[in-house]
Amino acid sequence: MAVARILFVLPLPEPFDYAVPEGMDVRVGSYVTAPLGQTERLGVVWELLGNEAVAGRTLKPVLSVYDVPPMRDAMREFISWGAKYTVSHPGHVLGMTLRARGGLSPSPTETVFHLTGDVPPKLTGARRRVLDAAEEVGAVNAATLAAAAGVSSGVVKGLEKAGALRAEEMAADLPFALPQPDLPGAQLTGEQAEAAAVMKASMRTGGFAAFLLDGVTGSGKTEVYFEAIAEALRVDPDAQILVLLPEIALTQAILSRFEARFGAAPAPWHSGLSDKERRRTWREAAHGRARIVIGARSALFLPYANLKLVIVDEEHDGSYKQEDGVTYHARDMAVMRAKLEGAAVVLASATPALETMVNAEAGRYTRLMLAARPGASRLPDVELVDLRRAPPEKNHWLSPWLIQALKETLAAGEQSLLFLNRRGYAPLVICKACGERLKTPGTENWLTEHRYSGRLVCHVTGYSIPKPSVCPACGAKDSLMGVGPGVERVAEEVRVLMPEARIEIFSSDTAMGGDATRGIIERMETGDIDVLIGTQIVAKGHNFPNLTLVGVVDADSGMKGGDLRAGERTYQLLSQVAGRAGRAERPGRALVQTYAPDNPAMLALADGDRDGFLQIERDVRAELGLPPFGRLAAMIVSAPSAEMVEEACREISLAAPNGAGIELFGPAPAPITVLRGRHRRRFLVKSPRNVDLSAYMAAWLARLKPPRPVRISVDIDPYSF
């Protein structure tokens, strides 16, 4: 009798032993159920031991095995490594790979109807319509067929009895169509072809390799990695390719581009999928039938059967960092996953993260450069608008220069984009009578006024109330006033300045869900919008050929708050936004409004001197021993009240182990001070690169026994510092 060591999908530190019943086909990596406490639980066989492991113990039996390919060694190693690195329980990380556990069961079947070719002699009108419909729509279930014919399902059943239709059981989920690598792609330019050739050669050699595809916005990075994907499929038709994108960049436009290039829609994975769609992608990935998977960061945790290539597009994007639960950085995890799978990984960006640049310079990644846009398309000219010299009118947000540029663009029949990373009408509401600033109860978060919905909303916690007519502090009537600009307010200003312009707002409030987003994108493409005013949702991946002016309303907004990554992040976001302009034959320009035109990020934007900017950032980080020149980890302590957190932090602080080269800072308020009713404080730990900071954090955590409502979590490589 063999012993299966099962890791359960539970936050437990280690696997448990079970007996494998005679004749049950259990292997290392099998997905199984076994009794734990009073219930039957899902887990994965982490190890198989021989008879001797029983050693007089009575073990409970494995109850069932799922009929899916066992989890591969590389994936189990990835989970174990990920748990150790992020200081999490392996079962917790395992749970991230089983978000769609319905995918473990075989695809449900349904009964579909085919035409047999026999047509009964006398047909009623209803029966005739069903046969016509069946000819048109093919094999579908009774309800669909009846609906297509405009009759009741009984008519379909009747035709089956009469021998005109034949029933067949079919999997309800169709497999994803196979991508065809040899459909024609773009005619690559010289530098594109060079970059593609290096990646293609690596696909032929096989094994781990890491690339940085460093190309300005619109230089054709997507076209180039398409060629790497095609080559992977030529070398091994069963190869699987994972393409990671930031969640909000996963638009229909990018899916359609894949479909156009490969003749088959990729398998999608993102938060907008239904459970059924999620199960389908999970199952098809596990069986190796989904060849190209395109997804948000968590697609990294799907159980690929034969992963050969991972693309991380917009690799610098902050949304790759998962901040909740198991905190991981999907870019770094993708590199590790590729290494364990013996696959290639491509990090693509116009503004690579400093971490990535340093890795490339150290030779850990091969850097491939695309310096130019193909054809006539040129990078936009970026001009800084010094708001100290050309200020907007009082309570307005657009300087005379930007207003003039907007008017010229409209007159030329071209499109403008105004970027402001603030949803709603005004980011702060104060009382004119008593000076009260309206906040989410119990927190320091300001409430944002949303004028279209007439509500005040907290963008951190989601708390929302109808806008009160009296001040909640002093009771004064009609005294509440929105302060500062949001996209709704800028839209109001543009509407007054250019009443003839067609204006739309593009933010997560106006573009909830795929249809609304598609609508806005289509109206931009067909020229039905003159001025689009948007939050960072506009920054990613859209190509609007007639867009020639980008105006950044408040370039300084991301610089506040003392985060050392703020400069880098602002630079990345603004160059991405500016890169939206002038994609086709028309040259574009970007006007960037700032009160700090001497800031290195602004200067670099205006001069197009990205590498010079990174050099300055790098010197600062090296000087301070910050990533990537040192390591950082955070410990986040949360509890229902601020006092309780402070109390807990005192104990936690005392329990911190000593370690060579370790520096401890804090506790300070966490970047998100209150989340879902819990107050949060954060310790930051800094160490030299050669210290195993995960092990240090694990040792610290092991010493802590916080009282019940206090929660402690570790964030390795925090994004903000």
Ligand code: ADP
């Ligand atoms: P990036 O990913 O670097 O922003 P894309 O791959 O999206 O760039 O390319 C930008 C635009 O240029 C797209 O519309 C793309 O189809 C087009 N393009 C890129 N390379 C070529 C090429 N060699 N020939 C023609 N069009 C190209």
